[in-house]
Amino acid sequence: MTPAATRSEILPSSRSEQRGQRAATGLRDLFALLGDLLIDGGDTRLALDRPWGRNAYGCSPAPVPDLVCFASSTASPISERAYARVELARERLMHAAISLGVDEALDRRTEEMRCELRGHLRLADDVDIVFSPSGTDAQLHALALVRALLGEHVTNVVVASDQTGSGTAASARGCHFSTRTANGLAVTRDAPIHGLASEAVFLPLLDGASMRPRGDIAPAVLDTVEAIVRGGRNVLLQVMDSSKLGWRAPGLACLDEVIRRWPGRVQIVVDACQMRLGPGRLRWHLDRGHLVLMSGSKFYGGPAFSGALLVPRRVASALGEGHAVAPGLFDYVNRSDWPLAWTDLRARSAPRANIGQWLRWEAALEEIAAYQAVPAAFRRMAIRQLGEAIESLLLLSPVLRPFAPYASADEDNDEFGRPTIFPFALQREGRPLDLGETHAVYHALQYDLGSRFSGRTAAVAARQCLIGQPVRIERPGEAPAAALRLCIGARQLTETWCDDVTTARVNLEAEIDRIADVVAKTELLVSDLGSRDLRDIHHAN
Known part of the structure; x- marks a missing residue:
């Protein structure tokens, strides 16, 4: 957010001066207008139509108490309660950053937020949380981790592909889903991400003739996975719980059948970005080793673009055995996105602070806490x-x-x-x-x-x-x-x-x-x- 300087302007005389200059730059960013910070660190979908003052979802970065809002399947404007928390969180980070620097202060606060989120969702302490700017970014995280676990020959099978996020058609294939990453890097939409390009199969859920979910989705999932595994490839199976229309697919019995038939060949990833499932169902998925995509917006009503990937311990432990993660993923992540225990991935990630992502998650946590109360x-x-x-x-x-x-x-x-x-x-x-x-x-x-x-x-x-x-x-x-x-x-x-x-x-x-x-x-x-x-x-x- 700070204007770029010439090389001569940013060349300090010592490492300590360089650290001090980075800290000062980060602090200056924190003094920006709060509304501007809340729409920072995402992709083009967060940009405001300036005359109207709202983004593509019809949401303002400031509270709009008179708006009659029943839009949580898409996005909601920030509430007055959450906005107050965001103001306080920024003030506290400013104080911490004076002595620690913004990157370190944000890193520590993000780890505290992981504990807070686990508590609200009643998750076990061994569930790791990878934060991201959006659910679509989290899909890229999941794809990269699954490829690290199962190898490069992975086919992504997306169930209810007609009711997922708009960027899924690209992210499922390991391609850029926008023209700019959340880190501000200009990219070519639909171009392959280095090391992430994958095959994908899309299974729609809606029967357009009857306007009902198709009745054969479970057999279709099993047949598709069987054909891919027989062809010598492994599978990332992305299932829906729940969709834009409030539907789930396939059923839990089908997921257990997938695990029984193809152990070690299929990794299930649950699209729970709507977060219309309770702690018991969430634990059911995690106990079986499923990765879970979630967001702090949608049902909970936090501002759009607060994503996360929930990773059960058995998957996290396997990742610690020297598996390589695609280099292109690091254009989409920051060091603080990874849990503190993930030292290798943290070491490979830039320590840049995504202030917008952090503030949106602060707002989301306020909404989750209020709901649980x-x-x-x-x-x-x-x-x-x-x-x-x-x-x-x-x-x-x-x-x-x-x-x-x-x-x-x-x-x-x-x-x-x-x-x-x-x-x-x-x-x-x-x-x-x-x-x-x-x-x-x-x-x-x-x-x-x-x-x-x-x-x-x-x-x-x-x-x-x-x-x-x-x-x-x-x-x-x-x-x-x-x-x-x-x-x-x-x-x-x-x-x-x-x-x-x-x-x-x-x-x-x-x-x-x-x-x-x-x-x-x-x-x-x-x-x-x-x-x-x-x-x-x-x-x-």
Whole structure:
């Protein structure tokens, strides 16, 4: 973030002066505007549309308390509570950096955050945590570690590839997924990363004709893995728990069958970036040696671009036996991303500080802590009531066409036994809206359109609403459609919970009213505005 200097300007007379100059430069970076720091250290998806002040996800780097937000399947703006923690964290790091330097101070703080995250998720002490700027970056970390374990001849099998992050098509093949890494290095999108280029097989989950998950996904996974192993290659099997539409695939029985059939030939990586699974299910994956991708955004509601890879001890121990990691990965990592015990990888990584990544994780930890402080009984009850309200509103709407509820064969005993993502398509006079029209409605929901209407509808149109981004739906023989999503996230629960039962009930009813506002505005936009009007609104803003 500090402007580049000429070589003559940065050439100190001694090593001690060089260390002091680096520390001073890092401290100067910490004095930048907090909003600028929160969008630093990511890729182009975090860039702000300056007139609007929001990123591609519709989120500002500062709190927006009046925004009606049910968008946790995509991204959420930072809360006032998390923003206060970020301010305090920066102040504390400044004090620590005066004596230690920014790199060392951040390294120590990051290790403390690993302990904090393990505690919140109730993970064993021997689960290692590799931090990253995003879930897509974490996929590259996982690919590099799996190739180090199983060798270069690895095929990446991505289950529910139609419902993963936008960068997965590239990262699964070991290619650059953007034009700039989080470290600021300019790269060529879709070009191979040095030492990471891999074969990949993509298994979509949605049956576009029925708008349901395909029923043959478990046999398809087993057949695909069997064919690859028979061909002499090993497999990174990336499974989904859960997807953009709230679906899981394949079932846990299928994962156990994979482990039984091909020991030492397959490494399972769980895409849990939505974090819509409880501690018991998370431990189930880790106890079986699965790597787990997670994020502090999505369900928990931290700001976008806070990723991590959870590594069980048996995998970490195997990595300590001299396995080489692809050199191209080090364009995507910093020293503090690796746990302190991973000395070899830390020694090979640059000690550059990613302040934005660290601050976003500070915010995410605040949200995770707040969620865990809510009694489990209230969490279960609130998710049930909010979900029932959403399902009822969707079923009664002439405009919103809900997808059939997804029933998992794997039982959960916690709050995630019920859906928290509710996908729906849009229709006007019985005709489904196409991909472009759905995108236009999604953007129009975010604007104050009160001046375009009168009477009671003006108040509905004035509400600024953020919901889950459109998910592209491929339909056989027809033009692509899209699904929008109403999502229950952690902040719906932390912001309604109160020790006083009556107050908590009133808060929950108010949250249901906010859901009704989103549905009402969506119906208004689709019914009263034509496609050209919606496009004009989007372009005007």
